[in-house]
Amino acid sequence: MKTLNKIMLSMALASATATAAIQADNESWQQQFPTQYQSWKTTSEKSEIVDVIAEDPNLAVLWAGYSFAKEYNKARGHYYALTDVTQILRTGAPKSDSDGPQPAACWSCKSPDVPRMYQQVGESNFNKEAWAKWGAEMSNNIGCADCHAAGSADQVMTRPYAERAMEKVGLPFAEQDAEMQAAQTCGQCHVEYFFDKQDSQNVRFPWEHGFTGEGAEKFYDSIGYSDWTHQISKAPMLKAQHPEFETWSTSMHADMGVTCITCHMPKKTNAAGQEYSDHNVGNAFAAFDSVCADCHDSKEEMAQLIESNKHAVNDAKLAAEAVIVRAHFEAKAAWDAGANADEMAPALQLIRKAQWRWDFAIASHGIHVHNPSEALRLLADAKAMGLQAQVALANVLTKYAVAQPVALPDLSTKAAAQKAVGLDIEKDRADKQQFLKEVVEKQWGMELH
Ligand code: HEC
Numbered sequence: 531m532k533t534l535n536k537i538m539l540s541m542a543l544a545s546a547t548a549t550a551a552i553q554a555d556n557e558s559w560q561q562q563f564p565t566q567y568q569s570w571k572t573t574s575e576k577s578e579i580v581d582v583i584a585e586d587p588n589l590a591v592l593w594a595g596y597s598f599a600k601e602y603n604k605a606r607g608h609y610y611a612l613t614d615v616t617q618i619l620r621t622g623a624p625k626s627d628s629d630g631p632q633p634a635a636c637w638s639c640k641s642p643d644v645p646r647m648y649q650q651v652g653e654s655n656f657n658k659e660a661w662a663k664w665g666a667e668m669s670n671n672i673g674c675a676d677c678h679a680a681g682s683a684d685q686v687m688t689r690p691y692a693e694r695a696m697e698k699v700g701l702p703f704a705e706q707d708a709e710m711q712a713a714q715t716c717g718q719c720h721v722e723y724f725f726d727k728q729d730s731q732n733v734r735f736p737w738e739h740g741f742t743g744e745g746a747e748k749f750y751d752s753i754g755y756s757d758w759t760h761q762i763s764k765a766p767m768l769k770a771q772h773p774e775f776e777t778w779s780t781s782m783h784a785d786m787g788v789t790c791i792t793c794h795m796p797k798k799t800n801a802a803g804q805e806y807s808d809h810n811v812g813n814a815f816a817a818f819d820s821v822c823a824d825c826h827d828s829k830e831e832m833a834q835l836i837e838s839n840k841h842a843v844n845d846a847k848l849a850a851e852a853v854i855v856r857a858h859f860e861a862k863a864a865w866d867a868g869a870n871a872d873e874m875a876p877a878l879q880l881i882r883k884a885q886w887r888w889d890f891a892i893a894s895h896g897i898h899v900h901n902p903s904e905a906l907r908l909l910a911d912a913k914a915m916g917l918q919a920q921v922a923l924a925n926v927l928t929k930y931a932v933a934q935p936v937a938l939p940d941l942s943t944k945a946a947a948q949k950a951v952g953l954d955i956e957k958d959r960a961d962k963q964q965f966l967k968e969v970v971e972k973q974w975g976m977e978l979h
C-alpha cells in the first residue's frame with residue numbers, strides 16, 4: 531500500500547512537472563523573491579575569462595583533432611553561460627540554422643529556455659537539430675526555472691535526461707530527502723555526459739557502472755564509444771566533461787551529508803532579518819565560519835590545505851601530461867614508420883585509458899576541495915598507464931628501427947602548440963567575429979556579457 535502511494539505520488543509529481551509552464555524569464559521572479567534574485571544576480575561578479583590552454587599548452591596536443599584544442603577557459607559565473615557557449619571557438623561560426631559543427635544539445639546546461647523549449651517542441655525534437663537552430667530562443671542565463679517550478683521555492687528537476695539518469699542509478703528525485711534533491715539540481719549539469727547518437731542526440735549520463743572514472747569508462751567501452759580519433763596518435767579518445775557530482779558522490783563530505791548546497795548555497799540573513807539561501811554559488815569558501823567551521827578548525831589552515839592540495843593535484847596533472855603527450859607523438863612516429871593497426875592497438879588503448887583518467891580528475895572543477903585523494907589516485911593511474919603505453923610503443927618503434935627518443939615539436943606556448951597540431955586559430959577567430967556580428971547580434975538578438 532505504501533509503495534503504491536509512493537508510485538501514485540511520483541506519477542502525480544511527474545505529470546505536474548510535465549504540464550506546469552516553465553517560467554524561464556529570470557527577471558519575472560524578482561518581485562516575488564527579491565533576496566534570492568539579488569544574490570543570484572551576483573553570479574555576474576565572477577567575470578574574468580581565464581585561458582587554460584595559455585596556462586598549459588599541453589592541452590592543445592592532448593585534445594588534438596577535437597574542438598577543445600581550439601579554446602578552453604575556466605568556468606565563469608552562471609550569469610555568463612549563454613555568452614560563453616556562443617563566443618567560444620568550439621561552437622564554430624554556423625551560417626544557417628542547420629549548419630554545424632555542434633548539435634542543439636550544447637545548449638542543455640546553459641539556460642532555462644531549454645526546458646521551456648522541451649515543453650514547446652519536445653526533448654528529442656529539440657536535440658536532433660543543429661546548435662544554431664535555437665539561438666534566437668535563448669535569452670536567459672542559468673536561473674530560477676532551471677531549479678524551481680514556476681512561482682515556487684520548491685526544487686524540481688527540469689532536465690528529463692538527468693531525471694532518467696538519477697532514476698536508473700536508484701536515486702529517483704521524488705524519493706530523495708530535501709538535501710539530496712537540492713544537490714540533484716546541481717547534478718543536472720555538473721556531471722559527465724555524452725550525446726547519444728542512437729537516441730536523437732539526447733543527453734545521456736554514463737552511470738550504469740557507478741560514479742567513478744573507471745565506471746564511466748566501463749560503460750563507454752561496453753558500447754564502443756569514443757568522442758573522437760586523436761589527430762596525432764589515432765587513439766580512440768574519450769573527453770571528460772565536468773564530473774563534479776560524481777567526484778563529490780564518492781567523497782567523505784558526501785558520506786557525511788555535506789552537499790553542494792551546504793557549501794555553495796549557505797544560509798544567510800537579509801536586512802529584514804529573514805533567512806535565505808545565498809544563490810551566488812561561486813563563493814563556497816567565503817562561508818567558512820558559518821559552514822566549514824562546524825567540522826574544520828581554522829580558516830587559515832584550511833586555506834593553506836586547499837592551496838597545498840591544489841599544488842599536489844597540479845603537479846600530478848603535469849606529470850601525467852608529460853607522459854601522455856610523449857606517447858601521442860611516439861605513436862605518430864610508429865605509424866609514420868609503417869606500423870600496422872594490430873601492432874598499434876594495445877598502445878592506443880592504453881593512451882585512451884591514461885588520458886581518460888587524467889581528464890576525469892582535472893575536468894572535475896574544485897576537486898582539490900571536493901575529493902583531492904580521488905584526484906591524486908586517478909592522476910597516478912593516468913601516469914602509470916601512459917608509461918605502459920610508452921613501453922608498448924618502444925617495442926613497435928624498435929621493430930621499425932625508429933631512433934629514440936622521438937623528438938617533440940615546440941610546445942612551449944599556446945601558439946606554438948596549436949601550430950604543432952595544425953590549427954589555424956586566426957581564421958577561426960575571424961569567422962567567429964563575423965558570426966557574432968551577422969548571426970548572433972542581428973538574427974538572434976542575444977545580449978553578450
Ligand atoms: C542552480 C539551482 C538554483 C537556481 C538557479 C535558483 N535556485 Fe533557488 N534554490 C535552490 C536550492 C537548491 C534551494 C534550497 C536550498 C536549501 O534548502 O538549503 C533554493 C531555495 C530557494 C528559495 C527558498 C528560500 C531560500 O532562500 O532558501 C527561494 C524563494 C528561491 N530559491 C528562489 C530562487 C529564485 C527567485 C531564483 C532565480 C533568481 C533561484 N531561486 C535560482 C536552487 C536554485
Ligand code: HEC
Binds near residue numbers: 775783
Ligand atoms: C565541502 C564543501 C563543498 C562541497 C560539498 C562542494 N563544493 Fe564545490 N567547491 C567548494 C570550494 C571551497 C570550492 C573553491 C575551491 C577554490 O577556490 O580553490 C569549490 C569549487 C567548485 C567548483 C569550481 C569553481 C571554479 O571556480 O572553478 C565547482 C564547479 C563546484 N565547486 C561545484 C560543486 C558541485 C556541483 C558540488 C556538488 C556536486 C560541490 N561543488 C560540492 C566547496 C564544496
Ligand code: HEC
Binds near residue numbers: 611
Ligand atoms: C543548467 C545547468 C547548471 C545548473 C543547474 C548548475 N550549474 Fe553551475 N555552472 C553551469 C555552467 C554552464 C557553468 C559555467 C558558466 C560559464 O563559464 O559561462 C557553471 C559554473 C559554476 C561554477 C563556477 C563559477 C563560479 O561562480 O565560481 C560553480 C561554483 C557552480 N557552477 C556551482 C553550481 C552549483 C552549486 C549548482 C547547484 C546549486 C549549480 N552550479 C547548478 C551550469 C549549471
Ligand code: HEC
Binds near residue numbers: 792793817822899902
Ligand atoms: C559536517 C562536517 C564537515 C563540513 C561542514 C565540512 N567538512 Fe570538509 N571534511 C570533513 C571530513 C570528515 C573530511 C575528511 C577528513 C579527513 O579525511 O581527514 C573533510 C575533508 C575536507 C577536505 C580534504 C582534506 C584533504 O586534504 O584530504 C577539504 C579540502 C575540506 N574538507 C574542505 C571543506 C570546506 C572548504 C568546507 C566548507 C565550505 C568543509 N570542508 C565543510 C567534514 C566536513
